[in-house]
Amino acid sequence: MNDWRGRTLGTRTATYDEARAILYALAAGAPATALDLVFERDLRVLPTFALTLAQWAPDELGPAGAFDVSTAVHGSQRLRVRKPLPPSGTIAMEARVGEVWDKGRAAVFEVVVESEYFDATWSIFAPGSGGFGGERGPSSRRRPSADPARTLTLRTSPNQAALYRLLGDRHHMHIDPEAAKAAGMPRPFMHGLCTLAALTLPIAEAHEAHPADLAELDGRFAAPVFPGDELTIETWDDSGAILFEATTGDRTVISGGRAVFG
CATH class of the missing domain: 3.10.129.10 (Hotdog Thioesterase)
Structure with a gap:
């Protein structure tokens, strides 16, 4: 499994228009009254829309033979915004496998996508792929002990x-x-x-x-x-x-x- 660490998954460009960005906002739950999310006049794009543009990258990893796609699950997600997405445009992206963590009976593959607008990391939990002698990796963030604000x-x-x-x-x-x-x-x-x-x-x-x-x-x-x-x-x-x-x-x-x- 260590052979997968750092492996390139290629590059891709994604083109979208205002209608797609608006559809995304509605699908995410934005109300029709949130005009700057659902009306093209002064449209602002939700940053999480970037994750739909970059979904090709984690989808590449399973068919390439990294793990069994029938049992692997999306474990966690990270997004870091570099600058706002335009209302429409073409976004160039490149992807690679970041870390591969050994959880014993499973492995966690991190798929990293980078562009001028965002960096995103998918963590894919792959049962049956662990036990290769790699590092276990960081633990998940725990629930705060204080009462919620x-x-x-x-x-x-x-x-x-x-x-x-x-x-x-x-x-x-x-x-x-x-x-x-x-x-x-x-x-x-x-x-x-x-x-x-x-x-x-x-x-x-x-x-x-x-x-x-x-x-x-x-x-x-x-x-x-x-x-x-x-x-x-x-x-x-x-x-x-x-x-x-x-x-x-x-x-x-x-x-x-x-x-x-x-």
Whole structure:
């Protein structure tokens, strides 16, 4: 597995227009009243839209033979914004495998995508690929011991996964009940990146920030979210950053969350 560390995954350009950026904002949960997110006149692009443009990179790794795509899961996500995305344009990206961590019975592959607008890292948890004698890697960020500073509520839309898959991730398990059951889920579930992006909207509002001013974002995907679920978001202030966790019922769905707004 150490042979994968540093391996290039190539380069890619992605072209998008204002309609695609607006569709993304709506899929992430932006209301029609958020005119600078959903109306082309003064459009600002949500920074997490970049993750849909860069999805090709982690999708390259499995077919290249790094791990079994039928069992690998998206473990966590990191985004660092370099400068705002334009309302429309063409973005050049290059991708590589960063670290490969040995978790014993599994490996974690970090896929790094870099561009002039953002840096993003996908952590892919691959069961059966560990035990190769590599370093275990850093531990996940723990829940803060203090009481949360704020508790927020987010109601996801029953149509949210159906909308989000139009941005490029069309895995059938997010729309087809039979495909979801084959994946071990009772019904179609939301994309982890959709859930993570959706959380940034109420977090920004509660902290008197604009969601398009997101500068840094981290989150670990702990459990699936189903369209229509109501999420409880707890936040903590941490030296200019916002730490957060999201739950639905008794399940933590996003852990180790961290956001910074510029």
